[in-house]
Amino acid sequence: MELTQLRRQFPALMQQVNGQSPLFLDGPGGSQVPQSVLSAMSAYLGYFNSNLGGAFFSSDKTVALMDDARQAVADFLNAPSKEQIVFGANMTSLTFSFSRAISRDWQAGDEVIVTNADHYSNVSSWRLAAEDKGASVLAARINEQDCTLDLAHFKSLLNENTKLVALTYASNTTGSINDIKQVVELAHQVGALVYVDAVHYAPHELIDVQALDCDFLACSAYKFFGPHVGIVYGKREHLEGFTPYKVEPAKDVIPGRWETGTQSFEGLAGVIAAIDYIASLSGMTQDTPRRERLAVAFAKTKQHEMKLSEYFLTRLEQLPQISLFGIADKSRLSERTPTFALTFEGFEPRQVSEFLGKQHICVWDGNFYAQGLCEQLGVMDKGGVVRIGCMHYNTVEELENLFMAFEQLLSA
Ligand SMILES: Cc1ncc(COP(=O)(O)O)c(C=O)c1O
Numbered sequence: 001m002e003l004t005q006l007r008r009q010f011p012a013l014m015q016q017v018n019g020q021s022p023l024f025l026d027g028p029g030g031s032q033v034p035q036s037v038l039s040a041m042s043a044y045l046g047y048f049n050s051n052l053g054g055a056f057f058s059s060d061k062t063v064a065l066m067d068d069a070r071q072a073v074a075d076f077l078n079a080p081s082k083e084q085i086v087f088g089a090n091m092t093s094l095t096f097s098f099s100r101a102i103s104r105d106w107q108a109g110d111e112v113i114v115t116n117a118d119h120y121s122n123v124s125s126w127r128l129a130a131e132d133k134g135a136s137v138l139a140a141r142i143n144e145q146d147c148t149l150d151l152a153h154f155k156s157l158l159n160e161n162t163k164l165v166a167l168t169y170a171s172n173t174t175g176s177i178n179d180i181k182q183v184v185e186l187a188h189q190v191g192a193l194v195y196v197d198a199v200h201y202a203p204h205e206l207i208d209v210q211a212l213d214c215d216f217l218a219c220s221a222y223k224f225f226g227p228h229v230g231i232v233y234g235k236r237e238h239l240e241g242f243t244p245y246k247v248e249p250a251k252d253v254i255p256g257r258w259e260t261g262t263q264s265f266e267g268l269a270g271v272i273a274a275i276d277y278i279a280s281l282s283g284m285t286q287d288t289p290r291r292e293r294l295a296v297a298f299a300k301t302k303q304h305e306m307k308l309s310e311y312f313l314t315r316l317e318q319l320p321q322i323s324l325f326g327i328a329d330k331s332r333l334s335e336r337t338p339t340f341a342l343t344f345e346g347f348e349p350r351q352v353s354e355f356l357g358k359q360h361i362c363v364w365d366g367n368f369y370a371q372g373l374c375e376q377l378g379v380m381d382k383g384g385v386v387r388i389g390c391m392h393y394n395t396v397e398e399l400e401n402l403f404m405a406f407e408q409l410l411s412a
Contacts, residue, residue: 003304006281007393009034022360023398028172028339028389029364030222031203033274037226040273041266051262062265069268070255072275075290077217077233078208084239086258087268090230091199091220092121097260098216098232099125101242102164102193108134111161113192115140115149116372117171117178122197122218123372126166135163139372147174147326147373148335155186162192169201169217173370173387174326175339177201180212188213193238199223203391204305204337206298209233221267226274229267232258281392301392306333308390308399312340315403321345321410325377325385338390347409349383355409361402363388 007013012024012032024032044065050058052066070082079085088094103126112130114123116139127137140154149167158165165187170177184194193215198207203224209217215238221229239254246257275294282288282296313330316322325341327333344352349365356363367374367384374380388402 003393003395007395009036009277010393011035011038013393017360020360022362023401024362025388025390025394025398025402026362026364027203027391027394028200028223028368028387031225031391032393033225033227033270034277036277037270037273040269041227044266044269049265065265065268065272066263069271072272072290073231073233076202076207076275076278076294077219078210078291079233080210081236083254084233084236086232086234086239086255087263088230088232088259089264090228091197091218091232092125092230094230094232095121095125095195095197095218097245097258098195098234098242099129101244102195102238103129103133103135104243106130106133106135106163109161110135110163111157111159112137113140113154113157113162113165113167114138114372115154115167115178116142116376117147117149117174117176118166118168118370118372119172119197119199120369120371121199122166122168122195126164126195140167142176142373142376144377146329146332147171147176147341147377149178149183151179151182154183158186158190158192160190162187162190164193164195166195167197169196169198169207170204170337170339171326171370171373172200172339173368173373173385174341175200175337176326177205177335177337180214184213200337200339204298205302206295221271221274224274225277227264227267227270229264229271231271234258302334304392305338305390308394308396309333309336309338311396311399312338312388312390315399316340316342319403319406319410322406325379338394340388341385342388343379343382343385344409349386352386352409356402356405359405361405 010032048058048061050062070085073085074082112126130137138157141150143150187194196214196217198217198219202219217233219231244258279293282293284293323343327336353365364387
C-alpha cells in the first residue's frame with residue numbers, strides 16, 4: 001500500500017491543529033490508530049455491549065469476539081494455540097500478576113536477572129516479588145557505545161540459581177534490539193525461565209514465540225495501532241502449571257484463570273482490527289492465511305522504517321551539537337527500531353520537546369521508565385533524553401521538517 005493512502009486511514013494524521021499538520025514522532029509512547037480500529041470498537045459498544053456467558057445474542061457475540069481476538073493474537077505472535085494468549089488491562093498489570101504467581105516457590109538464594117535495557121514494568125515486578133521471597137535480583141549491563149545488551153556480563157551473572165531472566169526485546173528508549181533467541185538458549189541451559197517484554201518491538205517486527213522458545217512474552221496493543229489492552233503469551237505447561245491469584249468461582253482453566261475481572265471487550269474488538277490492519281499492509285487478499293500476510297506486511301514496514309533510520313542518522317551526522325545513544329552505524333539498521341535517544345548541547349530534554357511541541361511536533365522527553373539505562377548512561381538526573389520515535393506511517397518529509405526545527409533550535 002502506498003504511504004499517502006495508508007496515512008489517510010489514520011484520522012490523527014489527517015487532522016489540522018491551528019492550521020498545521022501535526023507531526024507524530026511519539027510512537028513508542030503509543031501509536032496512532034486507524035479508522036478500522038475505531039469503527040470496530042464503536043460497533044461492539046454500539047450493538048453488542050455485554051458480558052460472557054449469557055443466554056442471548058450479544059453475550060454470544062462477546063464470547064465469539066474474545067475467541068477471535070485470541071486467535072488474531074496467536075497469529076500475530078505465532079503462538080501454538082489461542083489458549084496461550086492472556087488479556088489484561090496493560091502489560092504492567094499483567095506482569096505484576098504473573099510475577100506473583102511465578103515467584104510463589106522462590107526462596108533465599110534464588111536469583112533473577114533483569115537488564116539495564118529494560119522498562120521498569122519488567123524490573124519492578126520481579127524485584128518486588130524477589131524481595132518478598134528473599135531472592136536477589138541482578139542487572140545485566142548494556143554496552144554503552146550502542147546500547148545493546150552486554151552479553152558477556154549477562155553470561156557472568158547466569159548460574160544454576162537463576163530462576164528467571166526478564167528482558168526487553170527492543171529498548172523503548174534507544175531502539176536497540178536484543179538477541180532474544182540467544183538469551184533464551186543460555187537461560188534454558190541453567191533451567192531459568194525467560195519473560196520477554198516485546199512492547200516496544202511489536203509494532204516494528206514480526207514476533208515468533210515458537211522460534212524464540214521464550215517462556216512468556218508480553219506486549220501492549222496501544223503500541224501497535226490498537227487500543228489499551230495488555231497481552232501475555234505463555235507456554236502451555238507454565239499457564240497450566242503455575243497458580244495465578246484468581247477469584248474462587250472463576251473457572252480454573254487456561255487462559256481465563258489468568259484473566260481477573262471483566263476484560264475490555266471493545267478493546268479486544270480493536271485488537272483484532274489492529275492486527276488485521278497490519279496484515280492488510282501486505283496488499284494480499286484474505287485468502288492468504290493471516291500469519292503469512294503479517295510476515296509480508298512486516299517485511300515491508302521494516303524496509304520503510306530502515307529508510308527512515310538511514311535518513312535520520314545521515315542528517316544527525318551533520319549536527320555535532322546532538323548526541324545519540326544507540327546504534328549509529330548505518331550498516332546495522334536491522335538491529336534497531338527507528339527510535340532515537342538524543343541529548344542536545346546547551347538544552348535540557350524538556351526544553352527541546354517544548355520547543356518542538358509548540359510547532360506541533362510531538363516527541364517525548366524523560367527516562368520512559370528505562371531507569372537502569374538512563375542511570376548507566378548518566379542522564380537520569382539530567383532530564384533523561386529526547387526520544388524521537390518513528391512508525392511505519394511516518395515519512396522522510398516529516399523527518400526533513402523535524403531536522404529543520406532542530407536547526408532552528410540550535411541556531412536560536
Ligand atoms: C518497553 C515497554 N515495556 C512496558 C511498557 C508498559 O506497558 P503498559 O503501558 O502496557 O503497561 C512500556 C510502556 O511504555 C514500554 O515501552
